[in-house]
Amino acid sequence: MRVISIPCPHCRHGVHAANSHTMSGMMMEITYMCKNPGCGHIFVAGLEVLRTLSPSAIPNPSVNIQLSKHVRNISAHASGQEG
Numbered sequence: 001m002r003v004i005s006i007p008c009p010h011c012r013h014g015v016h017a018a019n020s021h022t023m024s025g026m027m028m029e030i031t032y033m034c035k036n037p038g039c040g041h042i043f044v045a046g047l048e049v050l051r052t053l054s055p056s057a058i059p060n061p062s063v064n065i066q067l068s069k070h071v072r073n074i075s076a077h078a079s080g081q082e083g
């Protein structure tokens with residue numbers, strides 16, 4: 001699986017992850033450097049845990065992650081209804 005990155009917001013060129021800093025168990029900041037030598041943009045992007053798609057079998061009680069609508073739909077239809 002390739003490393004996820006956002007293209008340079010100025011020139012849309014690919015970028016290189018230069019550094020990362022974990023802010024918490026839910027949030028990371030990544031410093032990206034644009035690979036376009038004519039641009040040279042260096043910027044920080046955030047990587048954040050947003051939603052749970054499948055709950056953990058060993059949940060940490062201090063972690064509170066929003067369930068995705070998809071998961072709620074599965075729960076609502078667990079009685080056997082299609083939809």
Ligand SMILES: [Zn+2]
Nearest residue numbers: 008011034039
């Ligand atoms: Zn650029």
